[in-house]
Amino acid sequence: MEPDGAGDGWVRPAGKRRRRRRKKGAREGSPELGSVELQRRRLQEARSELQSSEFWDSSLGTILNSLRKHLLAGRTDPEPTVEKALGALENLCLTAPAETVLEPTTQPPQKPNGGVGGLECVCYGVGNFSSCVKARYQLAFLLLLLQHLEIPENRCFVFDPVFATLEIEVLRDLGLTVLLENEEGKRPVRDPTVFYMIHCGKALYNNLLWSNWSAEALSKTAIIGNSFKGIEERVLTKIFQQDYCYIAKVLTATHEDAFPSHRQYLDVFNDTSVHCFPLHKLRDLPREVWEFHEEPVYRDEDQVEIVRKKQ
Template identity: 35%
Template sequence: MSKSEVDCDGFQIVKSKNSFKKHTKLPQKESKFIKSDVSIDIEQSISRIKSAAEDLQVSEYFKDATKSVSTVVLDKPVVEIVCFGLGQISQCSISKYQLAFLLCLKDVVKPKKVLVHDPIFYKDECELLKRFDLEVIPQNSEGSYIISEHGITIVYLPHCPKQLTNNFLWANWNSNLQNCVLICNSFISLVDNNPSRILSETVPYIYKIYPFTCETVLQNNFKYTDIFNDTSIHCFPKEKLETNPTEFWVKGDKPLYNNTEEFITSLMVEKLNI
């Protein structure tokens, strides 16, 4: 079998059916996640990210994505974009393009603010993000960010662990989810590929909100197919949410997770060094 075409960043232009997803391997839950720090060439990284944004902006993938977002948002103001889980944007080409998507989306919807967090950001990466007018959240809230009540919040979780999405839903477990546009791994794919019993036990808030979600599956037609695979746009229409009885919105304590290697908790990393 001949080798797939590979670009200068190491992307395969043609990929097999089982696409690679970005993961951060972590120690067991009792261990402390020790984050190293390195100096990066900020100017060079900015240049590469701008180049990726220019590449993405003219792609059919981004045009389709922004059209889908606009269909959901309509004429409502987007007050903020919140992004968790970009990864190390100075070293990972997938992370670089996912940041480029965030920047392009920012230019289109023009929110009042854009907030980002990843517990593995280097200090210089935080400075780089600030150069793009992004606000870096220092604390690791494990996705438990409460969205605004005064307009649309777009939440971008690129290839993030399902626990992070579950925590976000838990934090916003009320009818204000109607003001959320969630760009993350497909709920449909998650539900189709996992037993209901497992989902109800491990990510109960995704499991419970799924029947009241409208999902737009984004065609994975960007030239590098490992970057945005399995990504969908999710929204929670008011008319669907209002069909739920009051007891539906009762929530318990913040979820706890066992035996996971993909989810960085606040006990592992408490605060970014910025």
């Protein structure tokens, strides 16, 4: 996501007025505009606002219902991590927990297998939350979701090539694991994993599906991001089937639940859905669907909508 603010650099104006005047009542050592403390306070404000909204309650209900309903769909003998995740989700209430303050986290509490629910989380493309209000609300939503799903912060892996040094520092201060390598979305899952990918490029979703192209792997994958149905409607059929073939192939085996529409957050979470892949639907796909497993190649590099990793 592109930030709403100015460019990367800031040039100090020439002349005598080089020292900023301290605000009335400010103390030495008080946070400057770009400080970690100030960014945490802004995130806390966004988090509190979201948590008290009808949008959060409805969205959380959509996510929990999707995960509970499809995590074990079609399984006769679930593996331990999947069974554990479903059991924990069954015990979660649909009301948000009591609000907590974003205190610095140097060593997050350890929970086996990625938390009470055995879930992991991967977040791609949240954007420059220090300067972009939309990105800040998206990150605040993620923090609320981690709390409610009881996923330890260090089991949430975050990456965006546009992160500034300050933003990486803030994320680490929150206890999140910042990925240093651009995976281009090609991350295989082992345990049940929620991918949080709001407004990411089509190629990123396609790459993620390719890297988990089996019924077992996809059935442990949930994607919160741009509507797959919406992508199909907006992209020409030929391009959709050639350039984004993994989205096209799995579409009939995808259960998609749209986020509720809320005027206040319409431009922040528009076109967002929860995507789950029930095992029985995946197993019903023709064999030739799974036999084709070539790594995606995008012909028009200028339209890929993702930042490629440096060679």
